Amino acid sequence: MTRHIDRIRLKNLGRLIAEAGSVSALARRAAVSGANLSHVRAGTPYPSGSPRRMGDRLAAKLERAMGKPPGWMNEEQPFDTGPFAPDTGPPLLSWVRAGTWTEERELPASAERLHCPLPCGPNTFVLQVAGESMAPLFPDGDYIFVDPDVPAENGSYVVVRRPNDGAATFKQLVVEDGRRFxxxxxxxxxxxIVEAEPDAAVCGVVVFQGRAM
Structure with a gap:
């Protein structure tokens, strides 16, 4: 049960960060440590090795700061796919297509588009998570909204183009001593954890996560 609540809180933390605009903006509004919030989001363990979790007190502070009802952080939030006009909203791409999105953004008129409940950049695209490498935080079947115009930082969840085949992969970016992992x-x-190849290109940063209910 605890791991289930931890997973939900981390997903909702991502929503609040997107709503506030950044980790630092959310930390300021909630009067909490931005560094600690980043560590919680990244799952950085304590020096003792025990996992860093979001406690009830921090969850309540974030709820109050963002105008959410008590207990909101503990509940799965529905993913609203509409309504939206057929020619608006970020496009749903394949993982192969995502690898070339920053270079070629033309799509057929029939391309499926999804509505993002939060503000996102004009070049944002959507991917559907496939596989278990990012579970339980990003389960198979979830949708991630990826903005190529958001700078990738240490701890960001990013989509990266693999240089060997041009397809995209989804992982958390870790930067240490100038090296990318x-x-x-x-x-x-x-x-x-693997070291990123020198010519692996970041296609964008995940700004929102949702699930069709």
Missing amino acids: LKAANPDWPEP
């Missing part, structure tokens, strides 16, 4: 959210993943 890609980290899976799933602690049981065979390769939980």
Whole structure:
């Protein structure tokens, strides 16, 4: 039960960060440490090795700061896919197409588009999570909205183009001593963290996550 609540709180934290505009903006509104908020979001363990979780007190502070009802952080929030005009909203792309999106953005008129409940940039695109490498934070089937115009920072969840085949992959970015690493959210993943190749290009930063109900 605890892990289930932790997962929901992390997803809702992502919503609040997108709503506030950034981690630092949310931290200021809630009068909490931005560094601690980033560590909670990234799942950075304490020096003792124990996992860093979002406690009830922090959850309540975030709810109050963002005008959410008590207990909001503990509840799955529905993903609204409409209404939206057929020619507006970020397009739903394949993982192969996402790898070339920053270079070629023309799509057929029939391309499926989704409505993002929060403000997002004009070049934002949508991907559907496939596989278990980012579970339980991003389960298979969830939708992620990716903005190419948001700068990627240490701890950001990013979509990266693989140089070997041009397709995209989804991981958390870790930057240490000028080196870039890609980290899976799933602690049981065979390769939980790998160094990014020098020519691996960041296609965008995840700004929203949702699930069709």
